[in-house]
Amino acid sequence: MRTIKGLPSAVPRDSDESKFPFxxxxxxxxxQAGTPVVREIYGDxxxxLYALLSDVGIEPNEIEDSEIAGYQLLEAFKKFANILNDVEQVLTLNGTVWSVNFDIDNLPDKYxxxxxTTAEYNASVSYTFTGTDDNSYSLSSATGFNASDVVLVVIDQSGVRVIGLTKESTESDINTGFGTPLAFNDGAKMYYLEEGNVLSDAPSINNIQNTIRxxxxNGTLYVYDAFVIQGKLLCFCWISDVQTYKFYQFDLSDLDTAIAVNxxxxxxxxxxxxEPYCYTDGNLVYIxxxxxxxxxxxxxxxxxxxxxxxxxxxxxxxxxHANFTKSTNAVIQGTDIITFIAGSLRKYDMVAAxxxxxxxxxxxxxxxxxxxGETYYSNGELAKKWTV
Incomplete structure (x- = not known):
């Protein structure tokens, strides 16, 4: 947009920049001469204003605005959408930094x-929040949230707060009729691992073991364990002829393309x-x-x-703790590993040991x-939410 300051110096204007920077x-x-009514000043x-009317679908009616005819510009402002908080943004996790794809530096406090969300919130991790500019703040969530949840974000300069809006809708019981669910899955779609195949309730089946082989x-590779984490299927594989372990990942939208994880x-x-076992909290993978x-x-x-x-x-x-016994029948909750071995339920604090x-x-x-985002128990076709 053109400004009066940008006009030739000969054009009369009030140039007191302490009051009027432009x-x-x-x-x-x-x-004294007055500022002329010219296109360079009023055209933009x-x-x-005409563009604003058009953007919200209002055609100028060529009638003078008044109490009787109405105010078309005011009507347009009432329909105008804010591209920041009138649309659903994406809150992306990279390492321990949550970010959004817009400038946050000039937003008011508590915007x-x-x-x-793209990933699950882990209460044991210290997160930060940033935008496309310079400012960054600490981030926390009292409610917690999962990958693909809808959340309300409050950009409080003393610490960004994220409030989960969909967590309450998680069902207490879920069907697990296709077999043994993956030990960790931060998505909303149930997956199972059976003899190198990944199955879902869709139904769908993919021979990921053969794809990774x-x-x-190497035909001696076996998929030892798998997790759905941050939008990927992460596989922990045992290669028997050379006696070593490797990781591969798949995009959930393409279970036919295996990518080696370094x-x-x-x-x-x-x-x-x-014989190491693998666990994850959705951010770190513990071996x-x-x-x-x-x-x-x-x-x-x-x-x-x-x-x-x-x-x-x-x-x-x-x-x-020295009594810890590794098992594939285990989950991580916060800083605790919960194991369930032969009916014995144990909790091991990873910080306090x-x-x-x-x-x-x-x-x-x-x-x-x-x-x-929840812990479940299953011994057949129905899984029950457990609070442990």
């Missing part, structure tokens, strides 16, 4: 908008096997036996998962898993 109109008097303003060029910061051994480097199964390597870069990077190491006996349920045998 200059303003000067009235004509007996002793009028044209923008709010609605967004859909072709990508690896591990850095720690080397998973080749030629020996301490027992310190990623297979030790026989001590209570030593965990926590690797930060970046699905876009297809990498797992050593982020933290944990030593659990403590053990808590949650009860022995010798007649209640089944599997526990995380789905859409």
């Amino acid at each position: 200059h303003t109109i000067q009235n004509e008097t007996d002793s 303003l009028i044209t923008n 709010v908008f609605v967004a859909r 072709i990508a690896e060029g 591990v850095s910061g720690i080397s998973i051994p080749t030629g020996s096997n301490n 027992t036996n310190q990623a297979g480097t030790t026989a001590n199964e209570n030593e965990l390597a926590g690797l930060l998962y970046d699905p876009d870069a297809a990498t797992l990077t050593l982020n933290i190491s944990r030593v659990l 403590s053990e808590t006996n949650l009860g022995d349920y010798n007649s209640v045998l089944g599997v526990i898993f995380r789905f859409n």
Whole structure:
């Protein structure tokens, strides 16, 4: 838009920049010339007003606005949409940084908008929030949220708050008739792993083991475990002829293309096997036996998962209580690993290295898993939400 300041210096105007940074109109008097009524001054303003009317579908009626005829510009403003908080934004997680694709520096304190999330919130992680500009703030959520949830974001300069809007709609019971669900799934669609195949209730079936074997060029590879995490299917694979473990990932929209995931910061051994197990909280992937480097199964390597870069990077190491027994029948809740072995329910705090006996349920045998931000128990075709 053109400004009066940008006009040739000969054009009369009030040029007091302490008051008017872009200059303003000067009235004509007996002793001074006034700012002329010319296109360069008024054209952009009028044209923008016409464009505003057109954008909301109002045609100028060529009648003077009044109390009788109405006010077309006011009507247009009432219909005008705000592209920041009148549309659903995307709240994206990259590492520990949540971001949105717009400038937040000039927004007022406690500005709010609605967004859909790309990953699950982990209460044990310290997050930050940013936009496309320079400012960043700490981020927390008292309600928590899952991947693909709709949330309300409050950009409070003392700390961004995210309020889950869809978490309450999670069903307490879910059907698991296709088999044993994945141990961790932060999406809304149920998946199962059976003999190298990934199944869903759609129904659908994909032989991911064979796909990974072709990508690896090794027919002795077995998919040991799999998780739905941050929009990807992450697979933990055992290659028996060379005795080592590798990770592969799939996009959930393309389960026919396997992508190798690079591990850095720690080397998973080749030629020996301490039989490590994998767990995840949706952000970090924990591998027992310190990623297979030790026989001590209570030593965990926590690797930060970046699905876009297809990498797992050593982020933290944990030593659990000495009584910890690794099992595929386990989930992570916050900073705790919950195991359910032969009816014995145990909780292991990864920070305090403590053990808590949650009860022995010798007649209640089944599997526990995380789905859409909740812990479930199943021993057949129906899964029940557990609060543990």
